[in-house]
Amino acid sequence: MKISKLVSEIHRKKSFLCVGLDVDLAKIPKHLLNEEDPIFEFNKAIIDATQNLAVAYKPNTAFYEAYGIKGWQALEKTIKYLNSNFPEIYTIADAKRGDIGNTSRMYAKAFFEDLGFDSVTVAPYMGKDSVEPFLSFPDKHTILLALTSNEGAFDFQTKLTDGTEFYKKVLATSRQWENSQNLMYVVGATKAEYLTEIRAIVPDSFLLVPGVGAQGGNLEDVCKYGMNKDVGLLINSSRGILYASNERDFDKAAAIEAKKLQLQMEKILSTLT
Numbered sequence: 001m002k003i004s005k006l007v008s009e010i011h012r013k014k015s016f017l018c019v020g021l022d023v024d025l026a027k028i029p030k031h032l033l034n035e036e037d038p039i040f041e042f043n044k045a046i047i048d049a050t051q052n053l054a055v056a057y058k059p060n061t062a063f064y065e066a067y068g069i070k071g072w073q074a075l076e077k078t079i080k081y082l083n084s085n086f087p088e089i090y091t092i093a094d095a096k097r098g099d100i101g102n103t104s105r106m107y108a109k110a111f112f113e114d115l116g117f118d119s120v121t122v123a124p125y126m127g128k129d130s131v132e133p134f135l136s137f138p139d140k141h142t143i144l145l146a147l148t149s150n151e152g153a154f155d156f157q158t159k160l161t162d163g164t165e166f167y168k169k170v171l172a173t174s175r176q177w178e179n180s181q182n183l184m185y186v187v188g189a190t191k192a193e194y195l196t197e198i199r200a201i202v203p204d205s206f207l208l209v210p211g212v213g214a215q216g217g218n219l220e221d222v223c224k225y226g227m228n229k230d231v232g233l234l235i236n237s238s239r240g241i242l243y244a245s246n247e248r249d250f251d252k253a254a255a256i257e258a259k260k261l262q263l264q265m266e267k268i269l270s271t272l273t
């Protein structure tokens, strides 16, 4: 999907919400476990209930890989369902890949060509040749981990290398790579106080921001420091939406949580115009 299309959907829906599809069979309503494909049925119900409130969906592949072949098939069905029924919705494979170039090429093919995702998350640790194979796909986006939402972000990402924090090096260096217009970055909502400095380095890039809800990040703070002229933010919530209820009303409960976030976003967007 082109960025311009994503931006126009954000304005049309008055939302920059990304719903994270992190399906845990231990947490979904028990009645779904009798279905042939409980993961897909859960996702379908969540998507149907929230698609008017969200501009993006982000399955984290760990939650599918954990269930073997059935999990991967459920992931395939989920992305096909999204692409055929809601082509205006932006899709993110949260897979955190990245390897030597020859292998990254195969990861890129898997997520962009075979599965048909709009974007994939990639770890920058192995450097330029591990990321560039993802960047060569037109209108597909590589979402590079910059400053993550977890506590471990302080182990390496904020440490100085040549006098600069490592996450800033990731941002500044990756901007020089070929096809860098296809880059986005992950910045945790729990790191809102870093966003002003991040925006000074990547003023125009979209940021995928996980960590509101269950991890305690604050939406207003993220928007205050992280928004750019195109909005430039996709705010992800997974558990806070998916597991609002584990009863038969789980999809309605998910929609209520998604609506709360969408209304906050609508209010913030109205201050821009």
Ligand SMILES: O=c1ccn([C@@H]2O[C@H](COP(=O)(O)O)[C@@H](O)[C@H]2O)c(=O)[nH]1
Pocket: 020, 022, 060, 094, 147, 148, 149, 150, 186, 187, 188, 210, 211, 212, 213, 214, 215, 236, 237, 238, 239, 240
């Ligand atoms: O820095 C990061 C990068 C990725 N994630 C992923 O986002 C979701 C967050 O789930 P919640 O349930 O809303 O906390 C999950 O898939 C993480 O693996 C992240 O949290 N932080």
